[in-house]
Amino acid sequence: MDISHIPVLCNKIVEFLKPKSDGVYIDGTVGLGGHSTAILKAAAPNGHIFGIDLDADALTVAKDRLQIFGERCSLINGNFAEMNVLLESHAVHAVDGILLDLGVSSLQLDAPHRGFSFNHTAPLDMRMNSGHKNDAAPETMPTAMQVVNNSTADVLVDIFRRYGEERFAKRIAHRIVTARRHEPITTTTQLAEIVKQSVPKGRSKIHPATRVFQALRIYVNAELENLMAGLDVAVTLLKPNGCLCVISFHSLEDRIVKRRFQTWARTCICPPKTPICICEHRPSVEILTKRPVLPDATEVQHNPRARSAKLRVAHKL
Numbered sequence: 001m002d003i004s005h006i007p008v009l010c011n012k013i014v015e016f017l018k019p020k021s022d023g024v025y026i027d028g029t030v031g032l033g034g035h036s037t038a039i040l041k042a043a044a045p046n047g048h049i050f051g052i053d054l055d056a057d058a059l060t061v062a063k064d065r066l067q068i069f070g071e072r073c074s075l076i077n078g079n080f081a082e083m084n085v086l087l088e089s090h091a092v093h094a095v096d097g098i099l100l101d102l103g104v105s106s107l108q109l110d111a112p113h114r115g116f117s118f119n120h121t122a123p124l125d126m127r128m129n130s131g132h133k134n135d136a137a138p139e140t141m142p143t144a145m146q147v148v149n150n151s152t153a154d155v156l157v158d159i160f161r162r163y164g165e166e167r168f169a170k171r172i173a174h175r176i177v178t179a180r181r182h183e184p185i186t187t188t189t190q191l192a193e194i195v196k197q198s199v200p201k202g203r204s205k206i207h208p209a210t211r212v213f214q215a216l217r218i219y220v221n222a223e224l225e226n227l228m229a230g231l232d233v234a235v236t237l238l239k240p241n242g243c244l245c246v247i248s249f250h251s252l253e254d255r256i257v258k259r260r261f262q263t264w265a266r267t268c269i270c271p272p273k274t275p276i277c278i279c280e281h282r283p284s285v286e287i288l289t290k291r292p293v294l295p296d297a298t299e300v301q302h303n304p305r306a307r308s309a310k311l312r313v314a315h316k317l
């Protein structure tokens with residue numbers, strides 16, 4: 001299997017992080033090591049990266065690719081929502097920059113057995129950690145198969161609406177409930193077919209199951225909860241002048257990042273009708289990207305996966 005994964009907005013990440021030769025950085029979603037490679041090169045000769053990922057398979061590839069940097073790179077199997085705890089065991093309490101490149105990697109999407117894609121027939125799994133327990137995830141996450149077969153129709157509607165913004169959530173959920181009375185829904189293509197039959201034909205340019213698959217993946221991996229927790233932990237770990245760069249791929253993630261950054265950057269937290277500011281609140285960050293940075297046409301042409309990427313950067317004060 002081809003396990004190439006082109007890192008998105010890589011030059012911009014290096015531009016914002018301005019890696020220093022004695023700097024310490026966290027790549028909270030090290031994946032296949034693309035961004036980490038660029039950061040380590042820019043931080044030569046002594047800059048260090050802690051590369052975190054939930055996915056042990058990704059870390060195996062990253063280990064191989066990043067071995068040229070020797071001891072300058074430490075890989076950790078865990079959840080970025082707990083990066084403070086993970087780094088504590090390395091006696092690191094503050095860092096010069098942090099990157100979160102959210103979502104799934106090409107390795108995960110293209111591996112038929114992982115069940116992320118309806119382009120391959122595979123068991124409905126979708127767990128980023130493949131069900132392996134680690135220190136940060138002592139309990140195994142549910143598989144997409146368990147969610148689809150064991151949740152009530154109301155819960156499925158909520159998942160599809162909340163995490164997929166799916167207009168036909170109710171119809172899809174009811175068809176799933178009817179179908180599973182006959183036989184359990186165990187594969188990606190079985191689910192994709194049920195979704196296809198539930199929605200009006202020819203309404204959208206994307207595959208009709210795209211939103212449902214996105215919703216299940218986000219739910220199974222608690223992606224939005226991890227993002228909220230990860231952002232709050234990241235800002236506390238940053239040294240003054242350090243940057244937090246976050247690349248998101250859909251509006252649910254981007255909204256969370258934008259609002260969190262705005263909250264941290266607020267100069268006043270007085271109640272709305274207070275005539276004069278009395279709170280003496282100090283913002284903890286300056287937002288360096290008033291609008292999100294998007295990939296240009298050339299990048300999207302080379303790497304179609306980049307087309308929905310949005311980068312936001314906060315600079316710790």
Ligand SMILES: C[S@@+](CC[C@H](N)C(=O)[O-])C[C@H]1O[C@@H](n2cnc3c(N)ncnc32)[C@H](O)[C@@H]1O
Nearest residue numbers: 007029031032033034035053054055079080101
């Ligand atoms: C888009 S890929 C990152 C690709 C990487 N930047 C590169 O250049 O190869 C996202 C990665 O984040 C990981 N991931 C997603 N949520 C995570 C979390 N809460 N904690 C740690 N890793 C996570 C996924 O397993 C996946 O490998």
